[in-house]
Amino acid sequence: MTTPPDSQAIAERQLCGLVNGLAQRIAEHVRERAATLGLTAPQAxxxxxxxxxxxxRELADRMSCEPSNTTFVVDKLEKQNLVERHPHPTDRRAKRLALTAEGAALRRRLLDLxxxxxxxxxxxxxxxxxxxGLLEQAVRAAPAG
Structure with missing residues (x-):
């Protein structure tokens, strides 16, 4: 037996609401913990x-944002001596990011928090x-947009 279209739409709306609510709770959690370390949420x-x-580019992908936004965040972290830029070993156009010792220590504190x-x-x-697994499956199944 298939689910009626209206029921399917309601179920998807409710699921989207739950995923959105969880994302908001996670974002607030990150903001609160970041603030205790003197960081913004994007820096954290x-x-x-x-x-x-x-x-x-890899960091931007992991952060789910545009590289230009990542550049702004990394600039701030670099000024705080938390991140360093190094030449990429195989791509002259790219820079490789690495945590400084101070950045690695702060990252460990952040992960604990x-x-x-x-x-x-x-x-x-x-x-x-x-x-x-379910979220990964949903992301893979979603049409590209």
Whole structure:
């Protein structure tokens, strides 16, 4: 038996509302934790995503934003001696970003803070893996826009 179109639309609307609500709670959580470290939310997001050396394009993709926005954020982090730009080993046009020792230490503090009372901490590790898989599947299945 198939779901009637109206029921499907209602279910999708409700699901979108839940995903949006969770995204807002996560964003607020990041803002609050970032502020305790003297960072903006975009700066905290950049530090969180910098798990190793990467290009600006890679960081922009991880942050889900335009490279020009990432450049602005990285400029601020560089002025705070948290990030360094280095020549890319194989692409003369690109720069590789790397955390300084101070940036790596601040990232560890940030990750610890983000883990406390996270909007996802009410889920077991298994539930988090299931949610991750479902969200990943939904992102892959979504038409490009």
């Amino acid at each position: 997001t950049a530090l969180r995503e910098m798990s190793g050396p990467m290009t600006m 983000l883990a406390v009372d996270s909007p996802l901490s009410g889920l077991t590790p298994q539930e988090q893996r299931v949610l991750h």
